[in-house]
Amino acid sequence: MPDFTDNLTPRYDGAATLQAERNGSAIDAEELAKHLLSRDGFLERQAKVLKVLSKEKLFSKEQQMNLSRPERYHLGLARAKAIQRIVRREGWDHEDYKICEYLNDEMSPYHLHMTMFVTTIREQASESQKQYWLPKILNWDIIGCYAQSELGHGSNVRGIETVAKWDPVKKEFELHSPHLTASKWWNGALGRTATHAIVVAQLLLPKDGVSPTVYESHGPQTFICQIREHGTHQPLKGIAVGDIGPKYGYASMDNGYMLFDHYRVPKSAMLSRYAEVSDETGALMRRGHPAVVYGSLTFVRGQIIMHARLVLARAVTVAVRYCAVRRQFHDRDSQNPADDEMKVLDYPTVQVRILPLLATAFALHYTGEYMYNLYHKSRESIEKGDFGPLAELHSASSGLKSLCTMLAADGIETCRRAMGGHGFGGGSGLVQLNADYLSKPTVEGDNWMITQQTAAHLIKKMTHAVENPGAEPQDPTDELFHFYLKNRPHRIPQNVVNRDGSSINDQALVDVFQWRAADLSYRAYQARILEKKPWTKLMIKLHALSRAYSEQILVTTFYNALTSPSASTLSPPTPETLRTCFRLYALHTLDASASQFTLSNAVSPTTLPRLPDALLALLSALRPHAVKLVDAWAVPDWLLDSALGRYDGRVYEALFDMAHRRNPLNRTTFNPDWRSEEIVLGSADGGKHLLAKL
């Protein structure tokens, strides 16, 4: 309905503002986008899939925030099914399918089917099991999930309580939940969707062989079983299963619970590539190296880093564009009252929050690439039976998963707050991103738990380096530790910023991050190995060690990437701007833990008072390129789903449109008089429509 608001425009023209920002930087955003996002044809696939999905009403994000959580699951399932049909109709491959999930931007009830479910079958099933299951899975005749974590056990997989007891007479397993805390919990797609599940359970075998009186546990093993009846989709007898209810995010996903009451499955249910129960002796026969399982865990964590970079880039895209359009207050020192109000992005107090995160997105990118390459290189060694690189890879991926998901999760919220009041609104486009992403710091290995693994590995390596000073280094960590041990007696702390704060020694920056990581490793070695301190008492320091080590990887790989041939082909001023990002990331990180750097003799204390001005100079240098740099991440408006972050800068028009034309609440008139129980004016139902739902 047309009204007087139709002719109103914002006081400042956001579109012209962003255009001026783009004109003000010579960075070739398209070239940089290709540099960042060419792997597996990402950009082309994104464009192709976007064109199809954005046309379908079902994928419209416009009303998502107005739906209830149960409706969000309905919608999630409808979309998951529609994607299957579209993929077939368009003849898309699995990479395209993954782009569908990325652009659809919600946890799909089908997500686990083609990730943990099929991966587990591929990696842990025997050849005959694969022959039986893979066609059903790839044809989506069954829908699978992965039921490992339980109500009582998440991080500690060895502590899970579900048991699988071998019946040597019937040659079957009996799945059973002895306690309430044995209930499977959190498992995606289990709640309402899945027909089948991978179930991780403690394998119980008769101690004395075939005729059981006493059982003993052989640790967690994986089983595949049907959980719901074909056709009725009702739980099979002996299974209690359902959705666990609303969460922070993942509204579209049916994270589930499941309990077993003496539920019997055939022998073939146990995935038997690496272990099988003998029909004759009732004993467990193991074959192959179980370490390969860590390979896929490492791969998943590598993907988490690559994902973190896109999530952070998305939040920063919104914040940079909006803060470039938003004006508030005149410059306090301005002499001319006719001056425009300042762009919020020109405030150093806004820059210092957003621009280091922009730099961090690039840091995450190059480390993601590094881990990806390392994984594939190590894979070759593993195929040849050399499991040496696996421990190093696993350690690095654990520490990085913890650091990178923390940076991205905290970064979203930092961006939101930097946007002031409108950041709290639905128009920010960050509400669901934030709610969903907050799962990352605790899933796939809790961020404070897995750093202990990284620290344990580093203590082991430092011990080896101390005890074998002449040994050949196997990897960069070995090299670093040998370098540290050799130079420790005559270390001179570095001055990374020169006296007037105007120039930064990049090589020295890399050195101080490496030195601090090595020094913390040595102190941990001292405390644990030499002084034999209790592990528990060291935990806080070990967490700090893992973080320092991971920050060192980010700084080192960022630096190496910038000095590599592929970066040098970028046209100016992109290379020097990326160098500014590198310095900003490194210096900002150093500043946040400054005393750690001086206490470890990495950095000279004289550097510290120079940091604020050096950081301010870097922020100023990056500022003119900020809009172009976020453009380079190529996040489509359709995915951003943000009034504040729109590519065209028409922020206020979009916010107003959402409120005035697309808000269903405005279609209802209410009765605000407290004397009446009526809620909707004229309905006289006294709120009965609500009470029925409570």
Added chain:
Amino acid sequence: MPDFTDNLTPRYDGAATLQAERNGSAIDAEELAKHLLSRDGFLERQAKVLKVLSKEKLFSKEQQMNLSRPERYHLGLARAKAIQRIVRREGWDHEDYKICEYLNDEMSPYHLHMTMFVTTIREQASESQKQYWLPKILNWDIIGCYAQSELGHGSNVRGIETVAKWDPVKKEFELHSPHLTASKWWNGALGRTATHAIVVAQLLLPKDGVSPTVYESHGPQTFICQIREHGTHQPLKGIAVGDIGPKYGYASMDNGYMLFDHYRVPKSAMLSRYAEVSDETGALMRRGHPAVVYGSLTFVRGQIIMHARLVLARAVTVAVRYCAVRRQFHDRDSQNPADDEMKVLDYPTVQVRILPLLATAFALHYTGEYMYNLYHKSRESIEKGDFGPLAELHSASSGLKSLCTMLAADGIETCRRAMGGHGFGGGSGLVQLNADYLSKPTVEGDNWMITQQTAAHLIKKMTHAVENPGAEPQDPTDELFHFYLKNRPHRIPQNVVNRDGSSINDQALVDVFQWRAADLSYRAYQARILEKKPWTKLMIKLHALSRAYSEQILVTTFYNALTSPSASTLSPPTPETLRTCFRLYALHTLDASASQFTLSNAVSPTTLPRLPDALLALLSALRPHAVKLVDAWAVPDWLLDSALGRYDGRVYEALFDMAHRRNPLNRTTFNPDWRSEEIVLGSADGGKHLLAKL
């Protein structure tokens, strides 16, 4: 429906665990609760109101997370109205009413009516205006809101674009929105509920008096006007108004937008206690001191601190109780495989996140009390026409609002992550608390903007102290600055922790926080006054200054409270445990900005390597009392609404009950087959129920 899960119990008994925790500490939680929460009969009122509200189905929180955002507004309005009826039925006073809002725990569509709306009338209306409006307001015959912020202007009130143009002929004002960005925005209760609004608009008066050709602005003034028609509740002609749509939190509140199209209001609409337009000359006549308005702003900010303490206490209550019940992993150094898994709260990596926040809740409490008393003391001076204390009070309240809301907002998320996977679930009880509270860092003065006011005030005071070394100190800040200037030449940095980390000098702790705040003030004075640096370039340092100054207030008031008579009457071991909280808060805060303390010569660098062990010792000392200390905050289970944080420790039973028996999604069976468009099994509607909502 009974099933096999009914007889299952958790592996470890949570109720017995929490009971053992309580038995293990001699703290009298009830006594401490009275010490903390006796003002205005809080505890008795809470018990009284809880008894009534918790019986009414309408106030059940059980299904809240399953409702859509529009439904949450319906429910919010129904509850707001019901509370009005209950308050009258029970004969409750305004303090009881506030407890209703606190326990109902959602932003009520009526909230602004009895806060900003009535307060503005009381403070800024003339006597005759008050006589006209107050009876209608107090009888709730009209429902009011406060429309200040706009689409284009939040923090910068002077920049708002709505105009009120004086018509000297008709003796009326014309309210008008010249741009889209002039739209009122964010104003609570405006969207669907309010019948009337306080409108802040730029007053435009004819430059040459009565016969206008050129108008000039006289800055923002407040107007009261009706916005919706009585009976139909439709917007009056010339007004476009509605709800702005979904947000991070505040689902129950109708934050609104409003535009005016040459909307005419009578002269009496302008609140005229301090300013009035002359009928004869068309000139603005001002009377009285506008600074009193800051008084109520200061009061609101003081309440924000008191609220922050309860919010943080609530999050910490959930985290402490759950982490005391949750067990995961055996001690790495344990020799006995039969040992129970460790309580998560016994991990220093969990303690270091939660226990400093527990200490912070107490720090916030004592500063809230201090500000409350300061406000009332200053109020007396102001009544006598002495506005001297107002600037100091306003400065302190700005810095503290920024710091305290940040601590609470970040604290909720820290608690959530410390709870691992289950922290992400709806059973945490933190989902809505978090979503709602995230508004606080940006409302009522953005946290990074208002610190500039604090810093400006401190620079002014330092300038005065430098230039008037003999002047009589007017307040603690003056005293500190004089002390600093006198001792600066021969300052000896303090060692707050002794050599073996076992003893802490409390007096020195207070001193180093004060010294650092004074030193940063002096550096800011140097940079701005002596070196005349641009304000913008100093902003980051000024923000840091405000934070340091506010942390100093928290540490000082905490220390003073513990050494005051009222604290010393508490029975042991409460006083020494509170002392541990003080040390933990102070040392943890010092550790987070360690290099700032050494660079300002506050703390000796030899202290820094001693901090980790000193902190670890404080965590250990506090650990046995953690459960009792959170009990003392007396947050009822009904308000906590948390499976994880239940008083009785029956965490897993409650989580399972939510999922298995109270989740509406589990009452629907779905069709998971991608080949079918059917979503709900047997419905065959092809998802049409969803498409209609998109």
